[in-house]
Amino acid sequence: MKVLVIGSGGREHALAWKIRQSDHVTWLGIAPGNGGTSSVGETVNIQANDIEGIRKYVEENSINLLVIGPEDPLANGLSDVFDPGTVFVFGPSAAAAQIESDKRFAKDLMAAHNIPTAEYRVFNDPASAKSFVREHGVPLVVKACGLAAGKGVFICGNESEADEAIDTIMINRKFGDSGNEVLIEDCLEGPEVSLQVITDGENYITLPPSQDHKRIGEGDTGPNTGGMGAYSPAPVMDDDMVERCGREIIEPTLRAMREAGTPYKGLLYAGLMICEDGPRVLEFNCRFGDPETQAVLPLLAVDLVDLMLAVATGKLGVMMDAIKLDSNDWKRISRTGFSTSIILASEGYPGSYQKGKEITGIPSEREDLIVFHAGTKWDSGSLLTSGGRVLAVNGLGNTLKDALNKSYEAANSVEFEGKYLRRDIGWRVVGDN
Ligand code: AMP
Ligand code: GLY
Numbered sequence: 001m002k003v004l005v006i007g008s009g010g011r012e013h014a015l016a017w018k019i020r021q022s023d024h025v026t027w028l029g030i031a032p033g034n035g036g037t038s039s040v041g042e043t044v045n046i047q048a049n050d051i052e053g054i055r056k057y058v059e060e061n062s063i064n065l066l067v068i069g070p071e072d073p074l075a076n077g078l079s080d081v082f083d084p085g086t087v088f089v090f091g092p093s094a095a096a097a098q099i100e101s102d103k104r105f106a107k108d109l110m111a112a113h114n115i116p117t118a119e120y121r122v123f124n125d126p127a128s129a130k131s132f133v134r135e136h137g138v139p140l141v142v143k144a145c146g147l148a149a150g151k152g153v154f155i156c157g158n159e160s161e162a163d164e165a166i167d168t169i170m171i172n173r174k175f176g177d178s179g180n181e182v183l184i185e186d187c188l189e190g191p192e193v194s195l196q197v198i199t200d201g202e203n204y205i206t207l208p209p210s211q212d213h214k215r216i217g218e219g220d221t222g223p224n225t226g227g228m229g230a231y232s233p234a235p236v237m238d239d240d241m242v243e244r245c246g247r248e249i250i251e252p253t254l255r256a257m258r259e260a261g262t263p264y265k266g267l268l269y270a271g272l273m274i275c276e277d278g279p280r281v282l283e284f285n286c287r288f289g290d291p292e293t294q295a296v297l298p299l300l301a302v303d304l305v306d307l308m309l310a311v312a313t314g315k316l317g318v319m320m321d322a323i324k325l326d327s328n329d330w331k332r333i334s335r336t337g338f339s340t341s342i343i344l345a346s347e348g349y350p351g352s353y354q355k356g357k358e359i360t361g362i363p364s365e366r367e368d369l370i371v372f373h374a375g376t377k378w379d380s381g382s383l384l385t386s387g388g389r390v391l392a393v394n395g396l397g398n399t400l401k402d403a404l405n406k407s408y409e410a411a412n413s414v415e416f417e418g419k420y421l422r423r424d425i426g427w428r429v430v431g432d433n
Contacts, residue, residue: 002027002062003305005041006048006078007069008034010343010374010392011290015067015304016040017372018297022305031057035383036373048073055081063087065308071147074266074286075101088312095262097286099253103145103183106284113256115249117281120185126170129182133162139187144169146178150214150226151350155187190275191428192282193234194292195242197250197270197327198307201263203317204250205307206330208299208339209237210292211428216350218424225350226389229425230295231340231400233330236274245272245279246328253284265311294372294392295341302333338403341392342411342425346375347418349388357385357417363410368396371410385416401430 001024005016013036020028020040028041031054037043046053048070055078058066066082068074068091077094091097098105110117122145123129133140133156142165144152152175154165162184169179193211197204210232216222237245249270257264269285269292297304310316319325325332346353355375362371362383372394375387391414395406404426411421 001025001064003065003067004029004031004044004058004063005067005069006031006054006073008032008048009069009290010372010389011288011293012069013037013372014294014297015069015288018300018304019067022303024305034373035376035378049076051076051078051081054078058082058087065090067308069287071097071100071285071287075147088309090266090308090312092264092266092286093262096257096264099264099284100286101147103143104181107183109256109260110281113252115252115281116278118185118188120183122181122183124181126166129166129184130163132184133159138162141185141187142166143183144175144179145181145183146175148175148178151224152178153224188273188275188280190273191236193237193272193274194289195245195270195272196289196292196296197268198311199254199264199268200311200314200316201254201258201265203320204254204327205320205325206242206246206328208233208296208330208334209242210234210295212289212292213422213425218422223350227291227343228422229342230291231338231426232295232299235429241274241279242328249279249281291341291343291392294394295339298370298394298396299334299339301335337396337398338400339394339396340403340407340425341394342407342421343389344391344393344411344414345389345420346385347420353388354418355386359383359385359414359416361413361415363413369406369410370394400426404430
């Protein structure tokens with residue numbers, strides 16, 4: 001079977017790495033890929049947002065399975081452009097991808113179906129947003145309603161921070177049309193987890209739960225990023241909590257999406273906060289998390305292509321019945337132990353940063369160590385930085401501490417000018433490293 005993965009991040013390198021291990025796969029392409037994906041498949045020189053280019057390539061090259069990594073092509077309808085029966089597509093329709101691309105859609109869906117989330121209001125002009133800030137009081141959270149690469153969320157401890165966030169989104173239009181509407185919600189407290197499920201719209205399989213570290217600075221300080229490191233499984237998600245999240249969040253969300261006429265098929269990512277009175281949804285994503293995927297996939301003990309095909313053909317329930325797998329029993333499809341993924345970023349990220357720095361010292365892959373590439377590219381035989389998040393260094397171990405030690409040892413051996421990493425991934429569980 002010929003498989004094409006769309007995207008160029010660490011997530012896509014991890015997806016391609018896992019897909020390559022499947023016996024179903026005779027050919028694997030990654031479009032446009034990065035400096036690391038060429039070690040697992042063929043680089044296809046088409047950008048992830050070039051929907052027509054991808055459609056033509058898939059048809060002309062008889063691709064059997066298309067796996068769409070990033071949110072932008074999903075929100076722009078890449079899943080919807082293929083004639084039924086021509087290619088299996090893993091990734092939701094544009095209508096279902098609204099669960100990420102339109103925060104108002106997601107919040108209204110949750111409110112209508114009693115899915116636990118923070119209280120919220122949506123505004124389309126800055127003056128009424130600012131007057132609500134005064135009425136509501138701080139702290140609160142200000143979010144751009146549209147896609148903003150994980151950077152459109154501002155936690156505001158005072159009114160002037162909230163005003164500034166509203167101005168950034170609505171007046172300075174830092175995120176373009178994604179800032180036409182602003183969402184203001186209560187500030188929640190508690191540990192965060194990323195719960196990812198693979199679903200055909202009706203049935204679902206939970207993947208090992210993970211935790212990301214969104215802030216740039218150690219101790220969870222500074223601005224939000226796409227994610228600076230992740231570990232899996234997340235101990236806060238004990239069996240009861242996974243069950244509860246399935247019952248209170250995942251099942252009602254899938255039902256709500258079916259009832260709204262936008263059944264959700266693909267990978268549903270629920271960003272949760274485990275509050276004192278239970279789990280609440282911070283956001284949904286319509287795709288695999290980055291860097292959660294880099295941490296989770298090395299733990300997965302089943303063929304990912306089998307799961308993706310079962311979703312694309314609507315046969316996930318049949319497959320689960322055949323192996324008697326319960327939706328929330330992620331331990332049955334996972335290796336034991338822990339996996340950690342540490343992001344090496346370019347100094348300055350998530351603000352401006354330099355590119356084109358030579359990268360050396362990447363250790364070879366081992367059973368317990370994998371380096372996934374993100375912002376890297378080859379140029380005349382040299383590997384260069386080409387993005388904010390450059391590499392994800394992944395360690396596996398029997399304990400979280402073990403896995404972290406492996407990740408950090410390898411992270412220390414990699415060199416490039418301006419290398420930045422957080423040295424405290426997992427600190428809430430293991431204390432400072
Ligand atoms: P989001 O992209 O909506 O997940 O938000 C990015 C990050 O902002 C989350 O991972 C949380 O750390 C934080 N965040 C978002 N919403 C809230 C909230 N209502 N209360 C507290 N923190 C939040
Ligand atoms: N790591 C968070 C995300 O993928 O949105």
